Amino acid sequence: MSEAFARKSLSAASATGAAAFSPLYRQIKDLLVQSLDRGDWKPGEAIPSETELAQRFQVSQGTVRKAVDELAAENLLIRRQGKGTFVSTHHEARVRFRFLRLAPNQGEPQPAESQILDCKRVRASAEIARALELKTGDPVVAIRRLLSFAGLPTVVDDIFLPGVLFKGLTVDLLNGHSGPLYAFLETEFGISMVRAEEKLRAVSANADVSSLLRILKDTPVLKVDRISYTYADRPVELRMGHYVTDRYYYRNSMN
Amino acid sequence: MSEAFARKSLSAASATGAAAFSPLYRQIKDLLVQSLDRGDWKPGEAIPSETELAQRFQVSQGTVRKAVDELAAENLLIRRQGKGTFVSTHHEARVRFRFLRLAPNQGEPQPAESQILDCKRVRASAEIARALELKTGDPVVAIRRLLSFAGLPTVVDDIFLPGVLFKGLTVDLLNGHSGPLYAFLETEFGISMVRAEEKLRAVSANADVSSLLRILKDTPVLKVDRISYTYADRPVELRMGHYVTDRYYYRNSMN
DNA sequence: AAGTGGTCTAGACCACGTT
DNA sequence: ACGTGGTCTAGACCACTTT
Numbered sequence: 399m400s401e402a403f404a405r406k407s408l409s410a411a412s413a414t415g416a417a418a419f420s421p422l423y424r425q426i427k428d429l430l431v432q433s434l435d436r437g438d439w440k441p442g443e444a445i446p447s448e449t450e451l452a453q454r455f456q457v458s459q460g461t462v463r464k465a466v467d468e469l470a471a472e473n474l475l476i477r478r479q480g481k482g483t484f485v486s487t488h489h490e491a492r493v494r495f496r497f498l499r500l501a502p503n504q505g506e507p508q509p510a511e512s513q514i515l516d517c518k519r520v521r522a523s524a525e526i527a528r529a530l531e532l533k534t535g536d537p538v539v540a541i542r543r544l545l546s547f548a549g550l551p552t553v554v555d556d557i558f559l560p561g562v563l564f565k566g567l568t569v570d571l572l573n574g575h576s577g578p579l580y581a582f583l584e585t586e587f588g589i590s591m592v593r594a595e596e597k598l599r600a601v602s603a604n605a606d607v608s609s610l611l612r613i614l615k616d617t618p619v620l621k622v623d624r625i626s627y628t629y630a631d632r633p634v635e636l637r638m639g640h641y642v643t644d645r646y647y648y649r650n651s652m653n
Numbered sequence: 654m655s656e657a658f659a660r661k662s663l664s665a666a667s668a669t670g671a672a673a674f675s676p677l678y679r680q681i682k683d684l685l686v687q688s689l690d691r692g693d694w695k696p697g698e699a700i701p702s703e704t705e706l707a708q709r710f711q712v713s714q715g716t717v718r719k720a721v722d723e724l725a726a727e728n729l730l731i732r733r734q735g736k737g738t739f740v741s742t743h744h745e746a747r748v749r750f751r752f753l754r755l756a757p758n759q760g761e762p763q764p765a766e767s768q769i770l771d772c773k774r775v776r777a778s779a780e781i782a783r784a785l786e787l788k789t790g791d792p793v794v795a796i797r798r799l800l801s802f803a804g805l806p807t808v809v810d811d812i813f814l815p816g817v818l819f820k821g822l823t824v825d826l827l828n829g830h831s832g833p834l835y836a837f838l839e840t841e842f843g844i845s846m847v848r849a850e851e852k853l854r855a856v857s858a859n860a861d862v863s864s865l866l867r868i869l870k871d872t873p874v875l876k877v878d879r880i881s882y883t884y885a886d887r888p889v890e891l892r893m894g895h896y897v898t899d900r901y902y903y904r905n906s907m908n
Numbered sequence: 909a910a911g912t913g914g915t916c917t918a919g920a921c922c923a924c925g926t927t
Numbered sequence: 928a929c930g931t932g933g934t935c936t937a938g939a940c941c942a943c944t945t946t
Contacts, residue, residue: 480943735924
């Protein structure tokens with residue numbers, strides 16, 4: 399009884415008619431993502447236990463488990479044995495390493511020092527609008543910041559955020575906090591960066607960048623163009639960074 | 654009966670005494686990796702069915718399934734519904750994209766044209782020995798090759814392989830095949846690249862590299878240092894590449 | 909002791925591909 | 928029709944954390 403019934407009642411909610419059926423655990427997974435997107439459970443908080451979710455959705459614990467397993471594999475959730483399952487947050491060293499991929503040639507990774515150089519509201523250019531899935535001319539927040547390691551300027555980032563999602567963002571607010579930018583945006587604006595796509599190129603430092611990074615003009619720098627996405631796969635950040643890679647390198651692993 | 658007994662008899666095989674116990678499915682996983690490493694099943698072949706593996710190891714199908722699931726998530730195996738589970742091979746477009754991360758600024762990715770410039774046997778320098786976990790002076794194969802896209806030279810790779818694993822590797826052999834290098838090494842020498850770690854930096858092209866890539870000396874190029882590993886996490890390739898990134902970029906995704 | 913996630917089992921049925 | 932992996936269930940027990 400339970401299986402066919404549960405699938406029917408759950409998938410009926412989508413009401414697309416001819417759409418392909420997805421397995422129960424995937425429907426559960428989608429419901430969980432929706433809850434995360436709505437902010438039903440905030441980053442750092444525990445979500446309901448597997449047994450409770452199983453009761454709520456009228457499925458077996460094993461089915462909930464499979465849905466949660468996948469979300470944990472995608473780093474949206476973190477399981478802690480004996481304690482519960484928690485919403486991932488950028489307020490953790492573990493997560494920071496996933497999004498800041500610089501490591502020193504020698505020694506242990508040190509925390510970055512962030513310095514906000516500028517923060518203003520502008521209108522989206524065609525390029526920025528395309529990346530953020532906005533319309534040209536839509537309001538965006540433009541941030542320029544400098545990251546330093548052990549006092550050495552290493553990264554200049556030009557960051558663009560959709561204006562509607564980040565109202566009231568100012569230089570003072572940004573400088574008033576410490577720690578990763580994503581952690582700040584998460585707690586202050588309820589937007590969680592979950593995934594990102596990057597394009598890397600080697601370019602010559604222009605006058606602008608080279609002076610900020612205190613290197614000679616035309617020195618090779620690593621240009622990193624990133625688009626970050628939140629839960630529903632909506633792009634919420636465009637970031638163009640210039641990295642000095644003489645003392646630090648960009649690490650990547652593939653498997 | 655079965656659970657405690659099976660765990661005991663399986664983990665007893667490791668015979669480390671005070672070592673931490675690992676769950677059954679992990680022991681199964683390790684056994685499967687050993688079989689892959691020994692070449693019991695070659696890349697492209699099917700491994701035994703879940704039910705047969707369950708009988709062989711005297712565990713339930715669900716336990717085998719969990720072990721296989723993890724190996725599929727790590728791309729060592731590929732599941733095909735209705736057909737079986739297969740050993741991953743570099744003779745597939747899917748796998749190539751995982752290890753060659755260049756994409757064109759515009760248009761669809763095109764296959765690379767490979768040209769072997771050199772292949773000789775040398776003695777490992779201290780740096781190479783460290784990367785490949787050899788001793789300084791051990792024999793290594795040194796390969797230099799040029800990758801082109803649509804006729805445009807784009808990547809120069811200096812590749813170093815442990816000499817003992819790749820006996821009889823020559824320029825003619827390398828030029829006699831078409832397709833990815835890893836596919837060739839897999840079929841000809843039985844060594845499968847499974848995972849890799851990379852360090853990326855922006856550098857100036859030296860005279861050597863710039864002439865091969867037909868760019869001006871001191872043009873910024875992306876330097877990619879890669880160490881590739883085979884099943885048992887043994888390093889089997891050191892590769893130092895220089896990428897021209899004006900028409901192509903290095904793509905990366907994080908989540 | 910109670911609650912959480914982690915592991916393991918056994919059995920049922922579905923979806924896919926081949927014979 | 929048969930064999931494969933894919934999904935779902937139900938129940939047992941273990942390991943860890945907190946009360």
